[in-house]
Structure formats: structure tokens, C-alpha cells
Amino acid sequence: MRVSFRGRLFAAFLIVSLIPLVISSALLLQVFHYRMTATSEREAQEYLDHALSAMDAAAEGFVRVRDALRENATLRAALTGGAVSSTRVYNELFRATEDLRGYANFEIYDADGLFRWSTQSLPRIASLPTGWGALNAAAEGDGETIPFLPCEEGGNGPLLRGAAAICDSHDEIIGYLVIQMYDAHFRALYDGRYGAQNDLLLLSPYWHGVYATEAGLADTLAPQLRERLMSGATLNVADELFLYTVARQESTGFYLVLRQPEVLTQNTMRVLYTVTAFSALICVLISILMSFTYSQQISEPIRRLEGAFSRVELGDLDARVDNAGAESDELSRLGTQFNGMVEALSRNQEALLENQRALDETQIRMLQAQLNPHFLGNTLDTMKWISKINKVPQVATMSADLADILRFGISPDELVPLRREAEILERYIEIQRIRLSDGFTFTLDLPAELEDCVVPKMILQPLAENAILHGLEGVENGAVAVTAESDGKTLRIRVADNGRGFPDGMTGAYRERNETLARGHLGLYNVDMILRKYYGEGSGLYLENPKAGGAVVTAVLPLRREEAEEEC
Amino acid sequence: MHRRSLICILLVLCLVLSGCAVRTEPPNDYAPDEAHRLTVYTSHKEEVYRPIVREFEARTGIWVTVVTGGTNELLERIASEADAPRADVMFGGGVESLEAYRDRFVPYTCAEAAHLQHQFRAADDIWTPFSALPVVLIYNRKLVGDGDLTSWSDLFDETYRGRIAFSDPSISGSSFTGLVTLLAAVGGDGEETLRRFADALRDRQLASSGAVLSSVAEGSDLVGITLEETARQRIASGDDIDLVYPADGTSCVPDGSALVKGCAHEENAKRFLDFTAGADVQRLLTNSFYRRSVRDDVPGAADIPALDEFALVDYDVPEASARRDALLMTWAFLLGGEETGT
Numbered sequence A: 001m002r003v004s005f006r007g008r009l010f011a012a013f014l015i016v017s018l019i020p021l022v023i024s025s026a027l028l029l030q031v032f033h034y035r036m037t038a039t040s041e042r043e044a045q046e047y048l049d050h051a052l053s054a055m056d057a058a059a060e061g062f063v064r065v066r067d068a069l070r071e072n073a074t075l076r077a078a079l080t081g082g083a084v085s086s087t088r089v090y091n092e093l094f095r096a097t098e099d100l101r102g103y104a105n106f107e108i109y110d111a112d113g114l115f116r117w118s119t120q121s122l123p124r125i126a127s128l129p130t131g132w133g134a135l136n137a138a139a140e141g142d143g144e145t146i147p148f149l150p151c152e153e154g155g156n157g158p159l160l161r162g163a164a165a166i167c168d169s170h171d172e173i174i175g176y177l178v179i180q181m182y183d184a185h186f187r188a189l190y191d192g193r194y195g196a197q198n199d200l201l202l203l204s205p206y207w208h209g210v211y212a213t214e215a216g217l218a219d220t221l222a223p224q225l226r227e228r229l230m231s232g233a234t235l236n237v238a239d240e241l242f243l244y245t246v247a248r249q250e251s252t253g254f255y256l257v258l259r260q261p262e263v264l265t266q267n268t269m270r271v272l273y274t275v276t277a278f279s280a281l282i283c284v285l286i287s288i289l290m291s292f293t294y295s296q297q298i299s300e301p302i303r304r305l306e307g308a309f310s311r312v313e314l315g316d317l318d319a320r321v322d323n324a325g326a327e328s329d330e331l332s333r334l335g336t337q338f339n340g341m342v343e344a345l346s347r348n349q350e351a352l353l354e355n356q357r358a359l360d361e362t363q364i365r366m367l368q369a370q371l372n373p374h375f376l377g378n379t380l381d382t383m384k385w386i387s388k389i390n391k392v393p394q395v396a397t398m399s400a401d402l403a404d405i406l407r408f409g410i411s412p413d414e415l416v417p418l419r420r421e422a423e424i425l426e427r428y429i430e431i432q433r434i435r436l437s438d439g440f441t442f443t444l445d446l447p448a449e450l451e452d453c454v455v456p457k458m459i460l461q462p463l464a465e466n467a468i469l470h471g472l473e474g475v476e477n478g479a480v481a482v483t484a485e486s487d488g489k490t491l492r493i494r495v496a497d498n499g500r501g502f503p504d505g506m507t508g509a510y511r512e513r514n515e516t517l518a519r520g521h522l523g524l525y526n527v528d529m530i531l532r533k534y535y536g537e538g539s540g541l542y543l544e545n546p547k548a549g550g551a552v553v554t555a556v557l558p559l560r561r562e563e564a565e566e567e568c
Numbered sequence B: 001m002h003r004r005s006l007i008c009i010l011l012v013l014c015l016v017l018s019g020c021a022v023r024t025e026p027p028n029d030y031a032p033d034e035a036h037r038l039t040v041y042t043s044h045k046e047e048v049y050r051p052i053v054r055e056f057e058a059r060t061g062i063w064v065t066v067v068t069g070g071t072n073e074l075l076e077r078i079a080s081e082a083d084a085p086r087a088d089v090m091f092g093g094g095v096e097s098l099e100a101y102r103d104r105f106v107p108y109t110c111a112e113a114a115h116l117q118h119q120f121r122a123a124d125d126i127w128t129p130f131s132a133l134p135v136v137l138i139y140n141r142k143l144v145g146d147g148d149l150t151s152w153s154d155l156f157d158e159t160y161r162g163r164i165a166f167s168d169p170s171i172s173g174s175s176f177t178g179l180v181t182l183l184a185a186v187g188g189d190g191e192e193t194l195r196r197f198a199d200a201l202r203d204r205q206l207a208s209s210g211a212v213l214s215s216v217a218e219g220s221d222l223v224g225i226t227l228e229e230t231a232r233q234r235i236a237s238g239d240d241i242d243l244v245y246p247a248d249g250t251s252c253v254p255d256g257s258a259l260v261k262g263c264a265h266e267e268n269a270k271r272f273l274d275f276t277a278g279a280d281v282q283r284l285l286t287n288s289f290y291r292r293s294v295r296d297d298v299p300g301a302a303d304i305p306a307l308d309e310f311a312l313v314d315y316d317v318p319e320a321s322a323r324r325d326a327l328l329m330t331w332a333f334l335l336g337g338e339e340t341g342t
Helices: A006-072 A073-079 A084-095 A133-138 A182-192 A218-231 A265-311 A328-368 A373-389 A395-408 A417-437 A460-473 A519-535 A562-567 B002-018 B047-060 B073-081 B095-100 B151-155 B173-186 B189-200 B209-218 B228-236 B264-276 B281-289 B317-342
Strands: A104-111 A115-118 A149-150 A160-167 A174-183 A199-203 A211-213 A240-249 A253-261 A414-419 A440-446 A454-456 A478-486 A490-497 A540-544 A551-558 B037-042 B063-068 B087-095 B128-139 B223-225 B241-244 B252-260
Touching: A006 A084, A006 A182, A006 A240, A006 A253, A006 A414, A073 A084, A073 A160, A073 A265, A084 A115, A084 A540, A104 A540, A104 B209, A115 A395, A133 A149, A133 A160, A133 A174, A133 B047, A133 B073, A149 B063, A149 B317, A174 A182, A182 A211, A199 A218, A199 B047, A211 A218, A211 A551, A218 A253, A218 A395, A218 A460, A240 A265, A265 B241, A373 A395, A373 B002, A395 A417, A414 A417, A414 B264, A417 A454, A454 B128, A460 A490, A460 A519, A460 A551, A460 B228, A478 B002, A519 A540, A519 A551, B037 B073, B037 B264, B047 B063, B047 B087, B047 B241, B047 B264, B047 B281, B073 B087, B073 B095, B087 B128, B087 B173, B087 B264, B095 B252, B095 B317, B128 B173, B128 B264, B151 B173, B151 B189, B151 B223, B173 B209, B173 B223, B173 B317, B189 B317, B209 B223, B209 B228, B223 B228, B228 B241, B252 B264
Parallel strands: A440 A478, B037 B063, B037 B087
Antiparallel strands: A104 A115, A104 A174, A149 A160, A160 A174, A199 A211, A199 A253, A240 A253, A414 A454, A478 A490, A490 A551, A540 A551, B087 B252, B128 B223, B128 B241, B128 B252
């Protein structure tokens, strides 16, 4: 699947903006949540410690009451049927329970579980079963701890009942001290010890609800918590509005559960999520806008560049990228470079055309020169034979040489072995010797290994002609020497004379490019032109005046062998 | 490559986000170990099972998980959980129902067996009796004269025709017991008796056993068939009804408890059965729940006649249980047949 440039840009912007946003939101939430939870956990522990210490104090007080009443002679006498007035018993009972009556009712039941005395004005329970519940636990117990059991009466009855057996001197049970805690007692016990927002739940050792600071909570919440405990789940489940912390009261085995509102309520979370979602939405919008703008900024110049390219492709070298109004960035520089490139291309094209035109003209001239050459050749042959018959050897030789030169000149091969070129040069020299009556010496030094290297046709003759016609003019004992040498890559052919040398300013690389100005040295001009057209810059003629006198023309061209030429 | 990095980023995000929901909490070390657990399926009302279960916990240190429901519903569950029983004890339900599912239970002779009255025990102790529940007739004290209703045969009287509260025996176990008792008490041809009784009901049954009491107390029906325990409870709460032990005999089928086969906490379950049959619980039954103890050493409440003071029919629990489906089919046929006739 190919995603558009704009799409990828959008995705990149989205990732770059959304990921930090989401990560920071999540981290913020985490840190916030962690701090709040840590605080609430510490708070919970403090509240539970307070409540537990209150319970501890009450439990210790109950043990003191139990100890005082168990050994009380008046009470024992009253329970065993002695003549003791109720007032005396009540006095003992109230004295023993002095500062604890706010936390429980203290009642005395006889050995059969029948009610006898109470610190409360209206006892609601006339008898308690001795083989059941608290009295049973007290009778069966070790006598040290006071067993407390949740009450089953319901309604406005007591919530918790503890009992201790009162025995006579023979360890026979003669009655029971019953400590009953009602709703009001628990309220007094826990008052101000659990925090305004929180609730406290008292659970029996088997996690049945006994009392809760919020009415009804003991019946509804306790079974839920017990189920979680029994199923091995944690008490705090996700999505609940409250946190629970548990502590155990050691002397009775009861549990206190503090219920705190969840530190981050669903509402708070919803607000936080909404804010995050809103920010994310803004990010998305900005990403869309940015990706649109930037892709426009990039794709527009690219589109212009692409248009210019396709115009160039169709051959329109006048195509240019319009950089006006664009910002000076990499893309506009690319446009400028493209323009420069097309301009260079167009200049090259023009130069190429110019060269082509020059070549065409040369070719036209050559065609003109070939005008009826066979007629000339045949005429020369005829002249050779006539002169032989008429015993004019010079004319015969000249005619034969001229015919050879002519045929060589009009042959279709443009490149010829150096050997052939040298033969034609010798024909030409032969003609000139006759013309100039042996007025000069000619030497040709052609190394055998260079004989078969190929050179453009008719380059030696013009050089030799130049040396003979211009160099040796008015010189006694003129000499022309043609040598060839090579360094393996370049072929150098030197044509030296001992004449008056080149005029000042002409030495060095042959520089004349204008044909009309080169009228006097058209041969040099042509050869130089041919060499450069064939082999490019670096090839051509070099002129010099050696110190020993005379002039030297060196034709420089790449060394090519016959077979290599055939490969081209 | 591009896609993989994207997936990596998404994964990291998921981890960061999911961190929000994770709470670190120490493992719960307040929960009891397996040796101190017991799961009880009970069809008893909460006021019955709750004090018993709580006292059991306090005395043994065993944590009891209670699952409540109707008798048949719970027995079905026990049957469906046969491969991995959740329940350790089925507590409650007429012994006929327990008998019907006897292959889901194992016999257990409880520690108190010597004190259980013989007529309430199963031959092989497949269940342990809990309380004796005589079937009684009830009547509205305002609408029916004292002494007008004395026996099962009186139900066929034209006075009561169509005004008898009787719950569907296929739903209510006590109603089924009542129907079997009626057949035994009236005697003669069983099918004929059923046909007459269906006619006396005018093909009308109530949906639940609780509705029998309400219907009679409100005066919608004149008389009804229910259990002594339920009747006494309603009388005590002030309803205008009274109960009659039929002169032509009634039954006294106990409800009971049974040990589930292959249960996880068998030892604790046995202790629970011992406890329910023990003197303390049995005394609680008679003192607080208007029930009759199945023990021979726990005297009944003073205001009700002893078992030997009223006529009892011969009631064979295993046989009644075996005949149950056939009887219910006949009953449905008779009741439905009359219905289409009217």
C-alpha cells in the first residue's frame, strides 16, 4: 500500500504531537494517582489505628469489669440466692462499670440464662439460651478472653454480645456477665475516628457485618467483601467508587474495614479523559493543517519542477522553473540549478549545431572538389602515356604522381594508415622537386612500428606544402624533415624546415579559428580543424621556431592502430 | 520496518495507559485456608440457616460459604456439578427430594445418630434428618367455625369446593407430601381420590407454598394444606388462622441434610451435619423456629401436641420418592383434563 506524501506527513505530525501528549497525560495521571493513593493509604492507616486503639481500650476496660465482678462477693451471694438487696447489687455493678457504660450495657444473667440486673433501664431480653451463642461460648471458654459474638436479634437489638461466666468457689457457674453493645455505643466508640468522608465497618472474625457507621452498610457491604475474601479476589476492585483498608483487632479477632471514597472518582477521571481527548483533537487538527501547508509548500515547487522536466523531455530547452515568489530553500535552489543546467544544455546544443554547420560546409567544399575527379584521373593517365611516348619523363612522372594523389584524395576512406599517407607525401615531394628543380632536401623518418597507425587522410601533404612554399621561400639548401614519434598514447608527427620560421605571435598551439583570417595558411587551418574535429580538444597543431632556426609544425593526435580503428 | 516501529510505539502507549488501572495491593492474608472452609447449599430461610451457620463458625473456626436457593434448584445444581462439586453439604429440603438425588450424596452416620428418633432416619443414613414437619390443615378462623374442619375427608365437602389453598405439588415439596398423605389418609382407590380432590380444588393450584398461608389468612381461601412449622409461624405473627391435625391421620416427614459425594471439605461437612443434629441446634429449632426436633432428648414446645398425640398415616419416604414422577403425571393429567372440560 502506498501512502501519499501528505498522508505520511500527517502521520508523522500526528505521532510527533500525540505521543508526547498521551505519554505526559498518562504519566501525570499516574503520578497524581500514586500521590493521592499514598496519601489516602496513610490516612486510612491512621484512622484505623485510632479506631483500633479505642477498641483496645474498651476491650481492656471490659476485662477489668469482668475481673472486678467475677470476684465480687456481693454479686456471688446475690446469684447463689443469698439475702442481698437489689440496690447493693446495682451499686456494685455501677461502680465496676463506671467509665465504660457509654460503650456497652452490662447485664447479669443467672446460671439458667434468665435476666437479673442491668445497667440499662429497660432490658429487652428476658433470657438468653445457655447452650447457644455468647453464654455457651463463655461457659466453654478458657475464662481469660471474653468471647464476643454478633447478635442475631436484628431490629434495634444489640449488635454485639460478649459474656463471661461467674463461678462460685467450686467453679460451678452461678451466673453470667453479659456485655451488650448497641448502635449508640459503637457510635460513641468510633466517633471522630474515621474521617468525615469515610465509613467504618466492623466485621466479625468470620467477616460477617456487625456495625457500620453508615446505616445498612453492615448488611450490604459485608457480604460483598466476604465473598471477595473467600473467592481470593482483592478487596479493592476496579470501577468501584471506594477503597477498603482492613485491620484486625487482636484481642477479639474482629476486623475493622475503613471505606474511603476512591481518590480519583469516575467524574474526575472523565474530566481528565475529556481534557486529554480534547487536546488530542487539537493535535489532530493542527497536524492536518500543518501537513496540508507543508505538503503544499513542498509539492508545489516539485510540481513546477516536474512540469519543466517534462517540457525539456519534449525538447523545449527554453523551459525554466519559475522561482519568483518562492522561499529561498532547498527546493528553490534545486529550481535554480535546474535552470542553470538547461541553459548549459541549450548552449551545448547551439555549439553542436555550429560545429555541424562547419562540417557541412567542409563537406560541400569537398564534394565540389570531387567534381568529376575520374575525368581528371583518366586525363592524367592519358597525359602520362603521351609524355612517355613523347619521351618527356618529367611530365610522365608528374602525371602519375598527380593521378595517385588525386585518387587518394577522392577515396572514400577518411582514415588511412600512416604508411599510405607517407607514400602520398613522397609523390607530392616528387612533384615539387620537379617544379622547384631539386631546390631542397627531404627526409622522412617513419618508425616501422608506427606505419600501421591510422591518421586522417591528407594531413601530411598540407604541412609539407606549408614548409616548402612558405618556409623555404628564398632559402638556399632548404631542407624539410618529417618524423613521427609516439609515447604509446599520443602520436606526434613533426614537419621541420630550416627556413625563416613563423612570424612572431604564431608559435605555440595553433589558435586561429577563423577561416577567413587564415587565408594565408589555409593548409594549417584545415589540418588543425580536421584533427580537432576527429579527436577533440588536445589534438591539433603546435607551431614553434627552434633555436637552431627554421620552423617546426607538430601534429598531435591520439595513437590508434588500424585494427582498433576498425572496432570503432 | 515503519510498521513495526509504529506497533512498538502503540505497545509502549498501552503499557503506560494500562498502568493507570493497576493497583498494587498486598495479597489477602485474612482469608482462611482450605482446611477451614465449608460450602453449604441451603434451601432454608435466612432466619433458620443464619444463626446455625454463625454459631457453627464461632464454635469450629470453619468459614462457611452459604449458597441459597430453592430445594430442587440446588439439587439440580449439585447434580450438574457432579464432576467438580462446589457444595459440601445440602442443608434443607424434604428428605423425599434428597432421596430422589441419593446418587449425588454419600451416606454418613452422624455422631449424634444414637439420639435421633428411629422413624426419622434413613435406612442407610444417606441423609441426616434436621426437623420433623407434620402436614396440617389450616383454616381461616373468621370464616370457618371451630371444629368444622377435622380431617382430610372434610376437604371434599361442598362448602370448601374451590376454596382450598393448595400449591402445585410439582413445585412445592411440602405440597407433594401433603398429596401423598391425603391419599394414604383417605385410602381406597388412589386415582379416584385424586380425581375427587382435583374437583374439590376446581382445578386451581397456587404457585408457591407461601401463597397457601396468605390466601387463607386473607380469606381468599377457607382452608389450606401446609406444614405445621409454617402454620405456627404465621399464627404466632398474628394471622387469623388456626391449624388442625387431621383426625384420619397425617404424615411427619423430616427435612434433612446430606453430604455431597466427592466434596472438597468432607471433614468439615461431617462436623456440620453433626452440629445440625446436635442438641443445641435441635433445641434452637423447638425454641425459636416452631419446628419439631428429630432427637429423642429434646422435648417439643409446650404448646403443641407431642407426635404420639395425633394420628399418623403410614408414610414410606423411599416409596413416595420412587412414585413421585408417576403420581405427579397422573395429578397433572387429572387436573389438566378437568380443566379442558370446563
